[in-house]
Amino acid sequence: MTNVTSVLEFKLLGFSSNPCCQILLFTVFLVIYTFTIxxxxxxxxxxxxxxxxxxxMYRFLKNLSFLEICYTTTVVPKMLANLLAKRKSISFSGCMAQLYYFVSLGATECYLLAAMAYDRFLAVCEPLHYAVAMxxxxxxxLAVGSWVSGVLTGFLPCQMVSRLNFCSYNLIDHFFCDISPLLKLSCSDTTVTEAVIFILSLLVLSSCFLFTLLSYIFIILSILKIPSASGKRMTFSTCSSHLMVVTMYYGTMISMYVRPVHNLSSQLNKAVSVLYTVVTPLLNPVIYSMRNKGFKKALEKILLRHHRLHYL
Known part of the structure; x- marks a missing residue:
């Protein structure tokens, strides 16, 4: 389709123009990104x-970990490069590519978290039929459907944004190519684009969140029916880590995208964006490795096996 923009590249304003502050942010984000990967x-x-x-359950977790690596890598490496570069720019095609991968992977995470909630629902509420159902x-x-659905979800918003006219003003008040700063930057009438993106965000985020929430309501009700206290703790421990990840992810995403774009301040946009692009992908392995007993036992077994082989 014809590209109607006259802008060939964008300049990302990022967080601060203070060199000392930029070096500090670079160090912090680099450490977080390294530990995330x-x-x-x-x-x-x-x-x-x-x-x-x-x-x-653990195969879904492996999918989620691979997704988090791709998701944070879409944003953080370019952000780190711009923190040290004098010319903080990104080409128009690079900006649209970053936007597409960011939206697609974000939608994929919604679908994948919903699939993981369904898996836990079957395991806790229908334990006798779990092996047959899952x-x-x-x-x-479920896994392939989550990835394919996410890939398809990203096409429409990115196509609509790429066809906007950005005239000659190319300063993006953000650290990556997100939807809201690009819509604010455009000199075209963005009413239809904003409405379509808002409705799509509402449908994807709200439907996945409500499905996940209902799954965990049934899970909690089933846990409460377990007679022994140790049984309750054991069952809840397998679900609590996933519930924490879901709460953090949906809380930040819904606060950002399920409301009109023009109500977002640039500073709030940046602060919340750091949470779901930098912090949440790090918390995923921390929560799952520290709170999941099955995973900790498996890790200890692998480390012990490696230790024995090392001294043979």
């Missing part, structure tokens, strides 16, 4: 290497 790789490796973790084929359909 290493933590999620650790989850992928442990789930892959340990046969006892080849259940659907077969390897069912897991594959």
């Amino acid at each position: 290493l933590g999620n790789i650790m989850i992928i490796s442990v789930v892959t290497l340990e046969p006892q973790l080849h259940s659907p 077969t390897p084929e069912t897991y594959r359909r």
Whole structure:
């Protein structure tokens, strides 16, 4: 389709023009990004290497960890480069590509978290039928369906934004190419684009969040019916980590996208964006590795096996 913009590149204003502040932010974000990548790789490796973790729950977790690596890598490396660069720019095509991957992977995470909630619902509320309901084929359909649905969800908003006219003003008051600062920057009439993106965000985020919320309401009700206190603790421990990740992710995303774009201040936009692009991908491996007993036991077994092999 014809590209009607006259802007060939955008300049990202980022966080601050103070060199000392930029170096501090670069150091902090680099450390967080490094631990995020290493933590999620650790989850992928442990789930892959340990046969006892080849259940659907941990395979979904492996998908989520791979997704978090891709999701944060879409934004953070370019942000780090711009913190040290004098010319903080991104090409128009690079901006649209970053926007597409960001939207697609964000939508994929919504679908994947909903699929994980469904898996936990079956495991806790229908334990006798779990093996029949959550077969390897069912897991594959849910996982592939989440990725495909996310890829398709990103097309419409990115197509609509890419066809806007940005005239000659190209300063984006953000640290990456997000929807709201691009709509504010455009000199075209963005009413239809804003409405479509708002409705799409509302449908995707709200439907996935409500499905996940209902799943956990049924899960909590089932846990309360367990007679023994130890049984309650054991069952809830397998779901609490996923519930924490869901709460953080949906809380930040809904506060950002399920409301009119013009109500967002640039500073609030940046602050909340840091939470779901930088902080949440780090908390995912921390929460799952520290609060999941099955995962901790598998990690200890792998480390012990490696230690024994090292001294043979």
